[in-house]
Structures are given as structure tokens and as C-alpha cells.
Amino acid sequence: MSVDYKGAVSKLTLLLGSVGGRWKAAVVAQDGNKNVLLIAFSFVDKKNMELWEFFLMNLWRARL
Template sequence: MHLYGRYGGVLLIAVAQDGNSNIMPIAFANVESKSTKSWSFFLTNLRRHVTP
């Protein structure tokens, strides 16, 4: 999602769906641009802090 105004950049979000089809946010990050470096940062930290 592209953000404009005060909080410009791109919003990266990770979500999960449980057995009852409820969608829950797990993590989010506001980054400067949608690039390989940004996605690498987001997914590395998601793996480090969410998975055992």
C-alpha cells in the first residue's frame, strides 16, 4: 500500500488466517520504497520474531 502525506512510503503487512477464517495482522512496517532491500528487511525480521 502506498502512503502519501505525512507518512509517505510503502506499508508492508503480514497477515494470517485462522481456522475460523478470521484474518489477523501479524506485523507491519513503513518503508521508504518497495524494493528488494525493504522486503528482505521485513521478511528477515518477521522470520526472526514470529517463527520458532
């Protein structure tokens, strides 16, 4: 999922996937010079709504 964002960062992308039986979520950003920056990541043992809400709520609290 990509979100257009006006400001210093031109695009935020949420990456989801499974690694070694564990789920990962990561948010990366791309600036105007096409540099990619890791903003946040998390590894969890299972995929459920409560864990995604926790991850996304903490991103929101960080004011991304």
C-alpha cells in the same frame, strides 16, 4: 501472495501497497474460524530489495 500453512493459522497473506507516497507491507493471518489477525506491518519511504529483505528476515526470525 498467500501461503497455505498447516497449524493454528490456515493462511498467511503478504499485502503490499502505497499510502501517501510511502510503501507499506503487512502480513495477516486467517485462522480456522475465519478470524483475520495482523501479524506484522512496516512503512518505508521507498521500495527496494534491501528493505523487503529486512522485513521478511525479521518475520522469519519471529518464527512465523
